[in-house]
Amino acid sequence: MSNKLLVGTSKGLVILVQNNGQWKIAAVQFEGFSISLLYVDERDGTWWIGIAHRHWGEKLHFSINEGKTWEESGVPSYKDYFYRPGKPATLKRLWTMQHAGLDKPGCLWLGTEPGGLFFSNDNGISWQLTEKLWNHPSRLDDLQWFGAGKDFPFIHSIIVNPRNSDHVYIGVSCAGVFETKDGGKNWISKNKGLVAAYLPNPLAEVGHDPHRMLQCHADPRVIWQQNHCGIFRTRDGGENWEKVSGENGFPNYGFALAIDEQDPNTAWVIPAQSDEMRIPVDLKLTVCKTTDGGKKWFSVSKGLPEYHSFDLVLRHSFAKLNQTLAFGSNNGNLYLSDNNGESWVTLCHSLSMVNCLAFSYRP
Amino acid sequence: MAKIKFTSALNRFFPSLTEIEIQGSTVREVLINIEKIHPGISNYLTDDNGRLRKHLNIFVEGDLIKDRQTLNDHINADDELLIFQALSGG
Numbered sequence: 001m002s003n004k005l006l007v008g009t010s011k012g013l014v015i016l017v018q019n020n021g022q023w024k025i026a027a028v029q030f031e032g033f034s035i036s037l038l039y040v041d042e043r044d045g046t047w048w049i050g051i052a053h054r055h056w057g058e059k060l061h062f063s064i065n066e067g068k069t070w071e072e073s074g075v076p077s078y079k080d081y082f083y084r085p086g087k088p089a090t091l092k093r094l095w096t097m098q099h100a101g102l103d104k105p106g107c108l109w110l111g112t113e114p115g116g117l118f119f120s121n122d123n124g125i126s127w128q129l130t131e132k133l134w135n136h137p138s139r140l141d142d143l144q145w146f147g148a149g150k151d152f153p154f155i156h157s158i159i160v161n162p163r164n165s166d167h168v169y170i171g172v173s174c175a176g177v178f179e180t181k182d183g184g185k186n187w188i189s190k191n192k193g194l195v196a197a198y199l200p201n202p203l204a205e206v207g208h209d210p211h212r213m214l215q216c217h218a219d220p221r222v223i224w225q226q227n228h229c230g231i232f233r234t235r236d237g238g239e240n241w242e243k244v245s246g247e248n249g250f251p252n253y254g255f256a257l258a259i260d261e262q263d264p265n266t267a268w269v270i271p272a273q274s275d276e277m278r279i280p281v282d283l284k285l286t287v288c289k290t291t292d293g294g295k296k297w298f299s300v301s302k303g304l305p306e307y308h309s310f311d312l313v314l315r316h317s318f319a320k321l322n323q324t325l326a327f328g329s330n331n332g333n334l335y336l337s338d339n340n341g342e343s344w345v346t347l348c349h350s351l352s353m354v355n356c357l358a359f360s361y362r363p
Numbered sequence: 364m365a366k367i368k369f370t371s372a373l374n375r376f377f378p379s380l381t382e383i384e385i386q387g388s389t390v391r392e393v394l395i396n397i398e399k400i401h402p403g404i405s406n407y408l409t410d411d412n413g414r415l416r417k418h419l420n421i422f423v424e425g426d427l428i429k430d431r432q433t434l435n436d437h438i439n440a441d442d443e444l445l446i447f448q449a450l451s452g453g
Contacts (some may be wrong), residue, residue: 053407054418055372055416055418055419055448055449056376056407056408056416057406057407057410057416072403075406077411078411078412079411079412079413088411088412089411090410090411090412090414091410091411
């Protein structure tokens with residue numbers, strides 16, 4: 001079984017297959033549709049995609065045979081739920097999916113905009129809103145849960161502790177990090193040490209903007225996040241976050257993040273210049289890597305454009321599988337490294353905007 | 364019964380969708396009866412709260428419906444309904 005790379009673009013799903021070390025486009029599916037979510041369930045190899053139709057709303061599809069055939073699944077509904085008192089909530093976008101644990105077959109988490117976390121115990125046929133999080137007092141406060149870039153807050157990162165599936169973290173833009181230790185019955189914020197430079201109180205308990213959050217599988221106490229206000233890491237399961245942006249502020253701002261599954265000290269980011277300048281610094285596309293927990297960052301960008309690059313890499317457009325890293329950009333470029341980022345090749349330069357990436361593999 | 368015409372864009376999701384005649388005294392009742400023939404289509408036409416999706420239009424005898432929230436516009440027996448996409452870019 002060949003490795004595959006799924007690329008969710010604003011105009012369709014692009015599937016690349018690796019043969020004899022070469023990655024080639026093997027298929028384009030859902031042509032013309034914006035793919036907002038990609039997820040490969042490691043438990044059974046099921047492919048999931050979320051589609052953001054301009055006219056027809058958000059849709060969820062799955063394939064149990066690596067894209068040969070697809071079926072439409074149920075989508076979450078906010079019927080009878082209110083975003084604010086008197087304002088009915090409506091599903092705006094499907095952002096991220098995560099299986100609920102190896103010990104919970106058929107169970108899935110789904111993060112959405114406007115801020116609802118949904119759970120399915122029947123493999124996505126039906127979805128239930130996690131009411132304890134939806135009813136968290138902070139969610140109703142415009143200074144704690146609010147939209148940034150989008151009109152509403154959205155859940156873009158879901159982490160299930162590989163050693164305890166009842167222990168879940170979510171990342172919300174904007175609100176911050178929340179944790180449950182009882183499978184979603186109770187939630188507490190975990191934002192100590194984060195900075196929200198855009199708030200009157202930058203150290204507010206809630207109101208932070210993690211752009212992407214990932215947990216080290218070998219050491220689940222270690223969680224990394226690329227935040228609006230820098231790069232942060234916790235070594236104690238979110239009790240304290242430490243800013244680990246680079247010296248002189250580079251790298252600092254960005255969306256994309258990849259981490260090593262085994263080494264809690266190794267991570268990659270793809271920085272943009274700043275909030276106001278969402279372009280590569282000096283228009284030179286750069287991937288930064290650390291191997292010491294963020295004390296020092298160094299460029300691993302051999303083969304990437306050194307001049308006149310306007311590539312911005314969105315939060316779900318950077319993926320890693322063993323030593324292979326791949327990322328796609330807002331202007332349709334797709335880059336891959338098969339040596340942990342030491343060097344890169346351009347796989348495509350004429351795609352539509354890349355919203356998300358995922359590797360699919362069978363051992 | 365009202366005569367219903369659909370935008371051809373819906374055929375990508377519902378290949379058997381064609382012009383049909385449906386009973387119903389309001390737009391909402393008509394959509395409920397269309398759903399019985401084409402399960403799932405109401406989720407393409409209306410949002411979580413039963414409102415007409417933002418980028419869709421329904422015309423009754425050439426006029427845009429007025430009630431996009433509860434779809435309570437009255438339908439006469441021989442009316443023609445057009446279910447169209449709104450024009451939007453991107």
